[in-house]
Amino acid sequence: MVPPADGRGVLVYCEVEGGRLAPLALEVLGVGRRLASALGQELGAVLIGEGVAPLASEVIVHGADKVYVGEAGLLCEYVLELYLPVVEEAIEQAQPAILLFGHTLVGRELAPWTAFRRGVVASMDCVALEIDPHTKRLLMTRPVYGGNAQAVQVSMGDPQVATVRAKTMAPAVKDHGRYGQVVELKAGGRLPAPRVKVLERKAEPGTRVKLEEARVVVAGGRGIGSASGFKQLEELAGLLGGAVGATRPPCDAKWAKESQQIGITGRIVGPELYIAVALSGASQHLAGCSAAKVIVAINKDPEANIFHVVDYGIADDWKAVVPALLSCLRARTDKETEGIWR
Amino acid sequence: MKQVLDPEMPLSLFRIDPETKSALPARGAPPVLSPFDENALEAALRIKDDEKAKVTVITLGRRLVRAVVTASLAAGADELLLLEDASFNEFDPFLTASALAAAIRKRGPYDLVLCGLQAADTNAGLVPIGIACLLGVTCLTGAREVRLKEESVVVARSLAYGYEVLEAPCPAVVTVTYEVGSLREPGVEAFMSASAKPVIVWTAADLELEQAGMAGGRTEILRMEVPVRASRCEILEGESVQAKAEQLVSRLQQAKVI
Numbered sequence: 165m166v167p168p169a170d171g172r173g174v175l176v177y178c179e180v181e182g183g184r185l186a187p188l189a190l191e192v193l194g195v196g197r198r199l200a201s202a203l204g205q206e207l208g209a210v211l212i213g214e215g216v217a218p219l220a221s222e223v224i225v226h227g228a229d230k231v232y233v234g235e236a237g238l239l240c241e242y243v244l245e246l247y248l249p250v251v252e253e254a255i256e257q258a259q260p261a262i263l264l265f266g267h268t269l270v271g272r273e274l275a276p277w278t279a280f281r282r283g284v285v286a287s288m289d290c291v292a293l294e295i296d297p298h299t300k301r302l303l304m305t306r307p308v309y310g311g312n313a314q315a316v317q318v319s320m321g322d323p324q325v326a327t328v329r330a331k332t333m334a335p336a337v338k339d340h341g342r343y344g345q346v347v348e349l350k351a352g353g354r355l356p357a358p359r360v361k362v363l364e365r366k367a368e369p370g371t372r373v374k375l376e377e378a379r380v381v382v383a384g385g386r387g388i389g390s391a392s393g394f395k396q397l398e399e400l401a402g403l404l405g406g407a408v409g410a411t412r413p414p415c416d417a418k419w420a421k422e423s424q425q426i427g428i429t430g431r432i433v434g435p436e437l438y439i440a441v442a443l444s445g446a447s448q449h450l451a452g453c454s455a456a457k458v459i460v461a462i463n464k465d466p467e468a469n470i471f472h473v474v475d476y477g478i479a480d481d482w483k484a485v486v487p488a489l490l491s492c493l494r495a496r497t498d499k500e501t502e503g504i505w506r
Numbered sequence: 507m508k509q510v511l512d513p514e515m516p517l518s519l520f521r522i523d524p525e526t527k528s529a530l531p532a533r534g535a536p537p538v539l540s541p542f543d544e545n546a547l548e549a550a551l552r553i554k555d556d557e558k559a560k561v562t563v564i565t566l567g568r569r570l571v572r573a574v575v576t577a578s579l580a581a582g583a584d585e586l587l588l589l590e591d592a593s594f595n596e597f598d599p600f601l602t603a604s605a606l607a608a609a610i611r612k613r614g615p616y617d618l619v620l621c622g623l624q625a626a627d628t629n630a631g632l633v634p635i636g637i638a639c640l641l642g643v644t645c646l647t648g649a650r651e652v653r654l655k656e657e658s659v660v661v662a663r664s665l666a667y668g669y670e671v672l673e674a675p676c677p678a679v680v681t682v683t684y685e686v687g688s689l690r691e692p693g694v695e696a697f698m699s700a701s702a703k704p705v706i707v708w709t710a711a712d713l714e715l716e717q718a719g720m721a722g723g724r725t726e727i728l729r730m731e732v733p734v735r736a737s738r739c740e741i742l743e744g745e746s747v748q749a750k751a752e753q754l755v756s757r758l759q760q761a762k763v764i
Contacts, residue, residue, distance in 0.1 A: 276635040310513035367668040437763040488751035
């Protein structure tokens with residue numbers, strides 16, 4: 165481990181998904197640009213993979229002054245041991261004051277490894293990042309205690325490493341007038357033989373992505389009371405083109421699948437619309453859905469904690485409310501279809 | 507396995523100590539073992555179900571409630587190693603990882619270190635990677651299934667669009683998610699025999715941690731706050747449930763989310 169050194173500028177890691185910049189990469193670029201401008205310093209970006217070089221111009225358009233490209237056939241898919249030396253090569257070249265990753269499977273590994281190996285500690289899952297106007301250090305806000313509290317912390321050394329929670333930062337704004345520099349990383353030539361072998365990698369259509377990517381999520385809690393209750397939520401979600409999630413008790417009771425659990429100990433979602441049905445609003449659960457744009461609660465207990473954190477509430481029994489919503493939504497769909505034929 | 511404040515406890519019991527900038531123990535809500543760490547113990551016990559294995563649970567903290575932490579023995583662990591010291595701090599992952607790595611080394615040869623993906627209080631997932639970094643071994647994160655195969659560990663983990671199966675040589679650190687499955691309920695026999703199982707207590711001095719200190723590299727917590735939740739909720743009123751539902755649909759249409 166090397167002692168922390170004083171860095172300059174901001175370096176962000178841009179994740180690539182299916183040959184394109186991941187949505188979270190644009191958010192990380194957005195916050196990186198804002199912080200670099202606040203410091204009056206450069207924004208660097210790291211792109212790693214096979215065939216990623218053409219994306220460099222898009223990264224520049226989205227705010228980067230310099231793009232470090234690690235391009236090699238071996239890097240076609242993420243493997244920690246192969247990606248880590250390439251990221252570290254970019255860090256050695258850029259010597260950044262701030263180093264940002266998205267809080268994904270990849271960032272959750274690369275951020276702690278790069279930080280520990282530089283004698284600093286990464287701040288994980290940040291929901292706000294600001295430059296302290298006096299000290300010029302990075303103020304990193306992150307939820308702790310299952311979302312019951314938020315800690316604002318600073319790193320005592322450089323680089324100040326953080327991961328960014330999806331959908332908490334404004335995505336970068338495109339500016340076609342920008343220009344920047346592309347730096348090729350040599351890492352491709354001297355990748356180590358990894359100790360970890362990938363035995364198998366398979367797509368599982370539909371199962372995993374759905375909740376995280378759904379525009380609408382309908383979540384049920386203990387008050388749903390049965391597996392057949394969840395069938396009704398499926399119907400509601402189906403009409404809205406969404407997916408169904410759950411709090412922990414319904415998963416424990418097997419009314420819903422483990423993979424449907426939303427919360428700190430399950431999935432983290434950030435849909436346009438989140439409908440919380442018959443759930444009390446434990447912080448543990450709310451931390452998994454607080455990034456939603458609009459939250460609705462349906463709960464017969466008007467004192468339930470959930471009503472403190474939502475935009476719209478119906479304080480009534482879900483067994484009456486959900487069928488009423490279904491009929492409203494069906495009537496609306498019929499009307500729209502009529503409109504097309506008119 | 508970490509002892510944490512119950513993440514499911516009512517918000518009304520949650521208090522921050524402004525002095526230490528951390529949560530105060532809650533009266534009426536006893537601490538629990540961190541949920542992902544329970545999954546990690548379950549993964550270990552499943553390996554033990556299939557082959558000859560010894561499962562040691564390590565728990566680290568300032569003040570460990572014996573009734574809480576010995577639950578791991580009742581569930582089927584063979585021994586419990588408690589690292590207890592007033593100097594420990596859950597918000598110093600480097601110190602925590604150093605103490606755990608030192609304890610693992612001191613305890614002797616091991617094949618696999620299993621941890622939860624992240625703790626329910628600090629929500630970071632740094633310590634397992636810190637342990638791997640300090641022990642010089644690999645760390646596979648976010649496993650949904652863990653198996654031992656001869657001299658290596660085989661792990662399945664979920665990806666955004668599917669899953670992958672990874673193999674790493676032992677020893678290794680592996681972190682698990684809830685997908686592994688819940689910790690088994692202790693059987694009567696295991697429960698009865700738990701009190702006879704060894705519990706070892708070590709302090710920071712036993713681990714010779716003083717040289718692990720690292721100048722200037724840590725993070726410092728400036729503030730710890732309970733977020734102010736401005737109640738902006740509009741409770742939809744109406745003569746009937748149908749009227750309320752209609753109002754909701756029209757609000758959601760105005761907000762352009764449906």
